[in-house]
Structure formats: structure tokens, C-alpha cells
Amino acid sequence: MQNHGSPRRNRSVQAAQAACPGLINLVQAVDGGLCRIRLAGGRMTAVQARALAAAAREHAEGPLEITNRANLQLRGIRAEAGPGLIQALIDAGLGPLPASDRVDTVALSRRDARRNVMISPLAGIDPQMRIDTSALAADLLQAMQQDAALDGLSPKFAVLLDGGERLVDRRHPHDIWLCIDQRDLPQPPGLWLGLASAPAVPVHCPGYTAPQDAVTTVLALMRAFMELATAGQLRMRDVLADQGLQVLLSRARRHGARLKLATPPAGALPCATGVEPPLDPARLGQQPQAGGDLCLIGFQAPLARLDADMLEGLAELSSQLGRGELRFTPWQGGLLPHIRAVNAPAALTGLRQLGLITDAADPLARLLACAGRRGCARTQADTKADALRLARAELPPTGIHLSGCPRSCAAASPAGHTLLAVDGNHYDLYRRGSGRDFGECLGRHLTLEMATGIMRPPAAE
Ligand code: SF4
Structure with a gap:
């Protein structure tokens, strides 16, 4: 029996979607409206940062916050300011796809709610990474938004892509995760796939998929989840507990999942020991970046908060000293990538002048x-x-x-x-x-x- 779309499940999903702030779905908080801006890969351009800073000044009294999924949220949105703010953010390219469909706010809001793909803030620029997950994340985000069968996906349903970078949120459970094999093999098996767990705590890891099959396989698993989930079952762990792994995989295969069943050998997945990213000094200050004489500069916002001036200042630094790109982390901070080593002192000074933390010894870090x-x-x-x-x-x-x-x-x-x-x-x-x-x-x-x-x-x- 297919439960996808049952009235009871739809009601629980709608309740979850209504309670979870998004770019279209502003939620009322004590200090005014709350808007969550999901950033693809935790990244934004300097142009987008300036647009967001301007929109924050015009439409809100509150600060911006960096969330634990490397998104930004704007607090204290004034009454009646919602439509103007949403339009400004969509115009800045910070909204869901496709922008041409913006008149259908319900569809747009649902697509926005499922833009939950997390990658390392170091994706593509870490000397230690094994693959660059940026393009895979972009393809997956696009496919997830365009797949109408996923319309009822909970806004909490999340995917993690682990490319073997130095800093990855690999102990926090995700509904679906993919992790590159960590061993130095001439022909690595590809991406290990896990469910309702994390790469460093792989409770359910039924096998692996080739990078070129990853998007199809993840989408197939999501479709299988949508069909099997009953009322109140909003996360992968609920369906696994209710129906079991084999039922889910069998349904996913019907949707085209290409998964080689296998148990990860020792060393194939990251271990749970070692310094956690939030405490890793390597996320703050000047850090190595792959390629030439480039480096990146990590920072933390005190208690995760930025104001419009700080965001504009970050945009300015990234334009002047980098390539106009900002990245945010799930640990209340962010980084300026593509900084020439000779410009690192100026970037560090600029960040400190903005009130941002660059030293792991600071208690607020x-x-x-x-x-x-x-x-x-x-x-x-x-x-x-x-x-x-x-x-x-x-x-x-x-x-x-x-x-x-x-x-x-x-x-x-x-x-x-x-x-x-x-x-x-x-x-x-x-x-x-x-x-x-x-x-x-x-x-x-x-x-x-x-x-x-x-x-x-x-x-x-
Ligand atoms: S943890 Fe804090 S922000 Fe979250 S619901 Fe509780 S009081 Fe509110």
C-alpha cells in the first residue's frame, strides 16, 4: 500500500513545514518574523551578501544568525515586511528553483523546505579532501527541488555529503549520507551510503554507489521513503524502525537506486575519535587551501550572530582580498576562501575589526x-x-x-x-x-x- 499523500501524513508534514522557518514561510517569533535562508553548500557571493544586508536593514530589526546547518536566518522581521523581504531575497538568487515559478508560493515554499544538503565548508578547496562534493551537491539540490514526488518531504529531512575533508559534521545523524571511501586504494569503491546515522557512527550503511549514480540513488531512496512513510513518520529513522531496511531498499531499487550491497571494511569510513570540528583550532584563523599560494581565513560570529554591517564587511573583504565568495559553517562561523597568503594579515585584521573571532583561544569560540x-x-x-x-x-x-x-x-x-x-x-x-x-x-x-x-x-x- 502506498502511504504517500495520505491525508493524515499530509497533515503532519504540513504542520512540520508551517513550524519550520524558510525563505517563503516566515515564522513568527517573540522578536518578530523569522526567515531562514538556506544557502546551497553554505555559500553565498559577496553580491548576495550585500543584498541580504540591505534587505535586513530595510525589513528587520533583529540580527542574522548562522544556523547549525550552515544557513543564515534573519530575526525581527517587521510586520507587513514579509513580501518585500522575500522578493528581495529571491531577486538576489537566494531562493529555491525555479525562480520563474514564483507566483505559486505553496510550491515554492515546499521546494525551499527540501533544500537540505550539507557539505563541508572546505569542499573543493581542502588539500586533504578526496573528492570535491560541490557539483554533486548542486546537482542533488536541483534534482530534489524539481522532483514533485518529494513535495511532502519534511523540512528536517537532510542529506550529508562527506568528501573526506578536514572539517565535516560527520557525527551528527542525517537521513541519508554519502561518504567517500577513506582508504588509499587504486580503485576505491565510491561513495558509501548510510541512512539515519552518520559517517562516523554508521548504524545503517547497506553499501556503496558510484559517484555518477549518487543523485539517482539518493532520489530513489527519498521516493521510497515518501511512499512508505505513514502519518507522523517524518524522518528516515521512523520508516526504518517501522518497515525495516530491506523493504526500503527494495522500494528504492524500483525507483532506480544503484547500490552495491556491502559492509564497509575497516578504514573505509571515518572514525568517531579525534577533535570535533567545533573545537578544532583548524577552523579559525589562517588555514591552508589547495592551489598555489592561496589560504582561507576562518572566523566565528559571537554566539552565531551577525548584523548587517558585519555581513557587508565580510562581503567587502571577500571582494577585495578573495574572489567574492563567503562560506558559512555549521559551527556558528564561516570562512573567507581564496585569499593570497600575502593578504592573510589584512584579512585577519579586517575580520577582527568587524567583531568576529579568529582565535580558537577566545572563550566565545x-x-x-x-x-x-x-x-x-x-x-x-x-x-x-x-x-x-x-x-x-x-x-x-x-x-x-x-x-x-x-x-x-x-x-x-x-x-x-x-x-x-x-x-x-x-x-x-x-x-x-x-x-x-x-x-x-x-x-x-x-x-x-x-x-x-x-x-x-x-x-x-
Ligand atoms: S532551545 Fe532555545 S530557541 Fe530552541 S525552543 Fe528551546 S528556548 Fe527556544
């Missing part, structure tokens, strides 16, 4: 906080303000996440320490374990000072 009191009605505390207070304290060398409620919007994966607000002045403190939850509870109903005392590393003797 390790602090995450959700929208907090000014942006979210659910919050129990002013997480952003508390994070700024915390940045002045002596902190452990872990990531620290302040969450206004258990939804954990600011962190896709559990941070080293999580402070979960319980009221305006108190937090429960957790230390990450091996699971997907916040981890071991180290204390309840703590003031920030008490929590800092528990987290602080013991003084050296």
Missing part, C-alpha cells in the same frame, strides 16, 4: 547559546546574556552549550557541557556521554557561578 529571551517564548532564561557572562569566567576546554529548553536548537550534537535552563537564574549541568542526549547530569538548579565551579578544570599543582 567554544560557547553556544540558543535564541534565548529576546527570540523564543519557550526559553527559561536569557541564554545569550548568560553565555556572555560565562565567557568572562575560567572555563574548561570543551564546548559549552546554553539551552533555554530541552529542544536544543543551537546544537545539532551534544556539546561537551550543556547548561539546560530551569528558570531565569538556574541551570541543570550535563557532561556529554556516549549517547545522543545531553549526557550525565553533574548538578541541578545551579547558578552560573556554581556551574562554572563544577566545570572548571582543577588547578595544576
Whole structure:
């Protein structure tokens, strides 16, 4: 029986789509309208950045935020400003395809909602990468938007492409992921394919596909998912739990999936040990880039926030010192690629003058906080303000996440320490374990000072 399009499932998808902000679907928050701009590959041109900065000034009171999927969202959109803002963003080429179909806002909004393909911010420019996933991501994004059979896909349904770069979000589960074989083989098997897991935690990895078959295979899996998912089943893990892997693969084959069944041998996939990207000093400051005397400069926005001046300043730096391209990361920051090494000091100075962090030793480079009191009605505390207070304290060398409620919007994966607000002045403190939850509870109903005392590393003797 095909469940795709059943009235009950449609209602659950519509509810999910309505609650999830997009470029067309603005959602009301405490501080005004909220618009999420999904960036293809986390990238935008300097021209687009200037257009977005101008639109933000004209239509919104709030800041821009870098999301944990390397997108940007604009807060505080004024009442009645939605249509003008949406038009400005579509005109800047930041909307879904095809732009000529813009009169059909429902179709446009659905296409926008499924633009969830994540690649490394270093894709195509990392000396260590094994393949450049940029073109594959672009082809996949286009095919996903054009496939009307995917109209009911949840806006949370996401794909990850791992090309073996230094920095990839490879521990966070994705509905579908593809990962290049990590071994040095004369004829590598291609891209390992996984479901409802992550390349470094490959719970479901039934086999591999050739790069030229990757788009067809991912689309076939999505179509199979759409047909098998029943009401309330919005993610791949739901269908796998309900119907099992073999049913899904068999249905995907009918849609043209080309998958060679195999178990990944040791070393074929990345391991889960090592420094996580959010704590990796290699994501900030001057870093190597493939090709000639070029380098890239990584930065972090304090608590993920940028204002229009900062975005315009980034556009200016990328135009003057790079090739007019900006990339954003899932770790509250971004990078300026294609900078000649001789211009790196000027780029670093420019970023610091904009108020951006380029040094991993800065405490704000390790602090995450959700929208907090000014942006979210659910919050129990002013997480952003508390994070700024915390940045002045002596902190452990872990990531620290302040969450206004258990939804954990600011962190896709559990941070080293999580402070979960319980009221305006108190937090429960957790230390990450091996699971997907916040981890071991180290204390309840703590003031920030008490929590800092528990987290602080013991003084050296
Ligand atoms: S984690 Fe909770 S309080 Fe924070 S932004 Fe998300 S929903 Fe709001």
C-alpha cells in the first residue's frame, strides 16, 4: 500500500513545514518574523551578501544568525515586511528553483523546505579532501527541488555529503549520507551510503554507489521513503524502525537506486575519535587551501550572530582580498576562501575589526547559546546574556552549550557541557556521554557561578 499523500501524513508534514522557518514561510517569533535562508553548500557571493544586508536593514530589526546547518536566518522581521523581504531575497538568487515559478508560493515554499544538503565548508578547496562534493551537491539540490514526488518531504529531512575533508559534521545523524571511501586504494569503491546515522557512527550503511549514480540513488531512496512513510513518520529513522531496511531498499531499487550491497571494511569510513570540528583550532584563523599560494581565513560570529554591517564587511573583504565568495559553517562561523597568503594579515585584521573571532583561544569560540529571551517564548532564561557572562569566567576546554529548553536548537550534537535552563537564574549541568542526549547530569538548579565551579578544570599543582 502506498502511504504517500495520505491525508493524515499530509497533515503532519504540513504542520512540520508551517513550524519550520524558510525563505517563503516566515515564522513568527517573540522578536518578530523569522526567515531562514538556506544557502546551497553554505555559500553565498559577496553580491548576495550585500543584498541580504540591505534587505535586513530595510525589513528587520533583529540580527542574522548562522544556523547549525550552515544557513543564515534573519530575526525581527517587521510586520507587513514579509513580501518585500522575500522578493528581495529571491531577486538576489537566494531562493529555491525555479525562480520563474514564483507566483505559486505553496510550491515554492515546499521546494525551499527540501533544500537540505550539507557539505563541508572546505569542499573543493581542502588539500586533504578526496573528492570535491560541490557539483554533486548542486546537482542533488536541483534534482530534489524539481522532483514533485518529494513535495511532502519534511523540512528536517537532510542529506550529508562527506568528501573526506578536514572539517565535516560527520557525527551528527542525517537521513541519508554519502561518504567517500577513506582508504588509499587504486580503485576505491565510491561513495558509501548510510541512512539515519552518520559517517562516523554508521548504524545503517547497506553499501556503496558510484559517484555518477549518487543523485539517482539518493532520489530513489527519498521516493521510497515518501511512499512508505505513514502519518507522523517524518524522518528516515521512523520508516526504518517501522518497515525495516530491506523493504526500503527494495522500494528504492524500483525507483532506480544503484547500490552495491556491502559492509564497509575497516578504514573505509571515518572514525568517531579525534577533535570535533567545533573545537578544532583548524577552523579559525589562517588555514591552508589547495592551489598555489592561496589560504582561507576562518572566523566565528559571537554566539552565531551577525548584523548587517558585519555581513557587508565580510562581503567587502571577500571582494577585495578573495574572489567574492563567503562560506558559512555549521559551527556558528564561516570562512573567507581564496585569499593570497600575502593578504592573510589584512584579512585577519579586517575580520577582527568587524567583531568576529579568529582565535580558537577566545572563550566565545567554544560557547553556544540558543535564541534565548529576546527570540523564543519557550526559553527559561536569557541564554545569550548568560553565555556572555560565562565567557568572562575560567572555563574548561570543551564546548559549552546554553539551552533555554530541552529542544536544543543551537546544537545539532551534544556539546561537551550543556547548561539546560530551569528558570531565569538556574541551570541543570550535563557532561556529554556516549549517547545522543545531553549526557550525565553533574548538578541541578545551579547558578552560573556554581556551574562554572563544577566545570572548571582543577588547578595544576
Ligand atoms: S532551545 Fe528551546 S528556548 Fe532555545 S530557541 Fe530552541 S525552543 Fe527556544
